[in-house]
Amino acid sequence: MNKIRMFRYFSSFKAQATVLFGLYIAVALFILSGMIVHLQKTNFLIMAREDAKQAIQELSTTIRNKWKPDQPAKLNKASLRSYSALAQMIGHNDNIVYAVFQDPSGVSQYIGKSIPEFVWMSNHGKLDETTKRLLVITGEATRSFASYPEGRVMEYLGAVYKDKKLLGYVRVGVSERNVSASMGRLTRDTVLKILAVNIIILLCLTLLIFYATSRFELRLKKIQIKAHRMLERKMPEQEEPQNVLQQLSFEFEEIEHLVSSLKNKFMELATTISHEFRSPMQAIAGYVDFLRLGGAGPVNAEMDKYLKIIGENAERFQGFIDNVMDLVRLDGGTLKMSLAPFKPGEVVRRMVELFANQASEHGIRLKATLPEEEFMAYGDFNRVYQILVNLVSNSLKFTPQGGEIEVGARRNGMAVEFFVRDTGCGIPAAKQANLFTEFYQIKESEPLRGFKGLGIGLALSKKLVQAQGGFIALSSAPGRGTVVSFQLPQGVKAAEAAEPKP
Amino acid sequence: MGKPLRVLIADDDPVVRLFLSDVLTKVFGFEAEEAATVAKAAEKTASGAFDLVLIDRNLADGTLEDYCRKAARGGCRDVPKLVISGEKPLNWDEASMTGCGVFGYLVKPCRIDELREMIGKKFPGSLK
Numbered sequence: 001m002n003k004i005r006m007f008r009y010f011s012s013f014k015a016q017a018t019v020l021f022g023l024y025i026a027v028a029l030f031i032l033s034g035m036i037v038h039l040q041k042t043n044f045l046i047m048a049r050e051d052a053k054q055a056i057q058e059l060s061t062t063i064r065n066k067w068k069p070d071q072p073a074k075l076n077k078a079s080l081r082s083y084s085a086l087a088q089m090i091g092h093n094d095n096i097v098y099a100v101f102q103d104p105s106g107v108s109q110y111i112g113k114s115i116p117e118f119v120w121m122s123n124h125g126k127l128d129e130t131t132k133r134l135l136v137i138t139g140e141a142t143r144s145f146a147s148y149p150e151g152r153v154m155e156y157l158g159a160v161y162k163d164k165k166l167l168g169y170v171r172v173g174v175s176e177r178n179v180s181a182s183m184g185r186l187t188r189d190t191v192l193k194i195l196a197v198n199i200i201i202l203l204c205l206t207l208l209i210f211y212a213t214s215r216f217e218l219r220l221k222k223i224q225i226k227a228h229r230m231l232e233r234k235m236p237e238q239e240e241p242q243n244v245l246q247q248l249s250f251e252f253e254e255i256e257h258l259v260s261s262l263k264n265k266f267m268e269l270a271t272t273i274s275h276e277f278r279s280p281m282q283a284i285a286g287y288v289d290f291l292r293l294g295g296a297g298p299v300n301a302e303m304d305k306y307l308k309i310i311g312e313n314a315e316r317f318q319g320f321i322d323n324v325m326d327l328v329r330l331d332g333g334t335l336k337m338s339l340a341p342f343k344p345g346e347v348v349r350r351m352v353e354l355f356a357n358q359a360s361e362h363g364i365r366l367k368a369t370l371p372e373e374e375f376m377a378y379g380d381f382n383r384v385y386q387i388l389v390n391l392v393s394n395s396l397k398f399t400p401q402g403g404e405i406e407v408g409a410r411r412n413g414m415a416v417e418f419f420v421r422d423t424g425c426g427i428p429a430a431k432q433a434n435l436f437t438e439f440y441q442i443k444e445s446e447p448l449r450g451f452k453g454l455g456i457g458l459a460l461s462k463k464l465v466q467a468q469g470g471f472i473a474l475s476s477a478p479g480r481g482t483v484v485s486f487q488l489p490q491g492v493k494a495a496e497a498a499e500p501k502p
Numbered sequence: 503m504g505k506p507l508r509v510l511i512a513d514d515d516p517v518v519r520l521f522l523s524d525v526l527t528k529v530f531g532f533e534a535e536e537a538a539t540v541a542k543a544a545e546k547t548a549s550g551a552f553d554l555v556l557i558d559r560n561l562a563d564g565t566l567e568d569y570c571r572k573a574a575r576g577g578c579r580d581v582p583k584l585v586i587s588g589e590k591p592l593n594w595d596e597a598s599m600t601g602c603g604v605f606g607y608l609v610k611p612c613r614i615d616e617l618r619e620m621i622g623k624k625f626p627g628s629l630k
Contacts, residue, residue, distance in 0.1 A: 275588060278588060278610040278611055279515050279517050279518060279610075280517070281610075281611040282517065282518055282521060282610050282611035282612070283517045283521060284611075285611050285613065286521045286525070286611060286612075286613070286614065287521065287524075289525075289613055289614040289615070290521070290524060290525060290528075290529065290614065293529050293614060294529075295524060295525070295528045295529050296528075318611065336592055338592070
C-alpha cells in the first residue's frame with residue numbers, strides 16, 4: 001500500500017523536478033570530483049618525476065666529482081655510498097625502485113639500492129642505440145616498461161659528461177605502482193573528504209530545489225483554479241498528488257475549445273438576430289410607408305407626424321443592426337471588400353443628393369467639393385458611401401442652424417482623400433483619443449437634433465477604412481468645427497493599373 | 503394607362519406576402535397573387551400569365567435557382583423577376599440570374615419607394 005502511494009507521489013511535478021535536478025547535480029559533482037582526483041594523481045606523478053630528475057642531477061654531479069681517470073669502469077663505491085644525503089634520498093624515496101650507473105661499455109653499478117632482478121632479466125639491462133643517441137643529443141631520456149610485481153616502471157636516464165668525455169649513464173627507475181600506492185594512501189583521505197562535501201552539497205541543493213518547486217507548484221495550482229473558473233466548474237478534490245503541469249495543459253486545451261465555440265456561438269447569434277429581424281422590420285417600416293401613402297385611406301397631418309416618428313425609429317433600429325452586423329463580421333474576418341475602380345466625385349455627388357433635403361430643413365448649407373479633374377480611385381464604392389453617410393449624419397447632429405457641412409474628395413499624391421468638414425460645436429482635445437473606439441460616446445455631448453446613437457459609427461468607419469488599406473483621421477477644436485478625413489493609399493495608382501490600356 | 507400588372511408574390515413568410523400584396527394592390531393598383539412554395543409558384547406561373555414575379559431567395563421547399571429551373575421548363579424564363587431577400591451574397595451569379603429573367607434585387611426590409619422605383623423602371627407608365 002505504501003509502495004503504491006510513494007509511486008503515485010513521484011508522478012507529481014515537484015517530485016519529478018527534484019529527482020531530475022538532484023540527478024544533474026549528483027552527476028556534476030561526480031565529474032568534478034573525478035577531475036580533482038585526476039589532477040591529484042598527475043600531481044603525484046609530476047612529483048615522482050621531479051624526484052627522479054633531481055636524483056639524476058645529483059648523481060651526475062657526484063660521479064663527475066668523484067671520477068678517477070685511472071678507474072674508468074669503476075666508481076668508488078664506498079665514496080658513493082658514503083655520500084649520505086644522496087643515498088638517504090634514494091633510500092627513503094619509496095617511488096624510486098633503483099638507481100644505476102652504467103658505463104659506456106655496459107657495466108653497471110647500483111647506487112644506494114639493490115638492483116631489482118627484473119632490470120637484468122629482461123633486455124632492460126642493455127641500452128638500445130636509440131636511447132643512447134637520445135642521451136648524447138639531449139642529455140636525458142625516459143623509458144617505460146611493464147613488469148611484475150613492480151607494475152609499470154618509468155626509467156629516467158641522464159648522460160654524465162666530464163671535460164666533454166662521456167663517463168656513462170645514470171638510470172633511475174620510478175615505479176608507478178609505488179606512486180599509486182603512495183597516492184592511494186593520500187588520495188583515500190582526499191576522496192573521503194570530497195565525498196563528504198559532495199553529499200552535503202547534494203542534500204542542501206536537493207532540499208532547496210524541493211522547496212522552490214513546491215512554491216512553483218502552488219502558483220501553478222492557483223492558475224489551475226482560475227482555469228477551472230473559466231471553464232465554470234469546481235476543482236475536483238484530489239485523493240493523490242497529480243502532475244499539475246500535465247493537468248494545466250489539458251485544461252488550457254479545454255479553454256481553447258471553449259473560446260472557439262463561444263466565438264462561433266456569438267457569430268451565429270448575431271447572424272440569427274439580423275436574419276430574424278428582417279420580417280418584423282419589413283412589417284413595421286413597410287406599413288408606415290403604406291399608411292403614409294394613403295394605403296388605408298387619407299392621413300391627416302398629425303397622424304402623418306406620428307407615423308413619420310415610427311418610421312424614423314424603425315430606420316434607426318435597422319441601421320443599428322446593420323452596423324453591429326458589419327462590426328461582428330469585420331471582427332470575424334467574414335466581411336469582404338469588393339474593390340474596384342470608381343469615381344470619387346460620384347460618391348460625393350450622391351452624398352449631397354441624399355442629404356440635401358435634410359440639410360435644408362435644418363438651415364444648414366451642404367456643399368460638395370469635387371476634384372478639379374475627375375480621376376479614378378480604387379476601393380469599395382459602397383463602403384466609402386457608407387462611411388461618408390455616417391460622417392455626414394454625425395455632422396448633421398452637431399452643426400447648428402446656419403452652419404455649413406462640406407463633403408469632398410481630392411487627390412493627395414498617389415492617394416485619394418475623402419473628407420467631411422463641418423462648422424459644428426467641435427470636440428475638445430481631451431476627448432479625441434477614444435473617438436474611434438466601439439461604444440465610446442462623449443457623455444456631456446448632446447446632439448442638436450436627431451438621436452444620440454450608440455457610438456458605433458466612427459468605430460465601424462475606421463475598420464472599414466482600414467479594411468481597404470487606408471487610415472482615418474479627425475481634427476477638431478471646440479467652437480471651430482470638425483474635419484474627419486480618410487485616405488485610401490495607392491487608390492489612384494491601383495485604379496490606373498486596373499484600367500485596361502487603350 | 504393599360505391593364506394593371508399581374509404580379510406573383512413568392513415568399514414563405516406570411517407577413518411579407520401580406521405586406522407586398524397590400525402595397526401592390528392598394529398603393530400601385532396592380533393585381534397580386536401569392537405562393538408560399540417554389541412548387542406553388544412554378545405551378546402558378548406555368549398556368550397563369552404573370553407580368554412580374556416578386557420572389558425571395560429561400561422558400562420552404564427550395565431556392566430561387568430551383569424556381570428558375572422549374573419556370574424555365576414551364577416556358578416562363580422570360581417573365582421578369584424581382585428578388586426581394588436578405589443581403590445579396592458575394593457569390594451572386596449576376597449573369598446567370600439575368601439569364602433567368604432576374605432584373606433587380608431589393609434587400610429586406612424594403613421600402614415602398616424602392617419598390618416603386620424598380621417596378622417603374624422596368625414597366626414605365628404602369629404606376630399611377
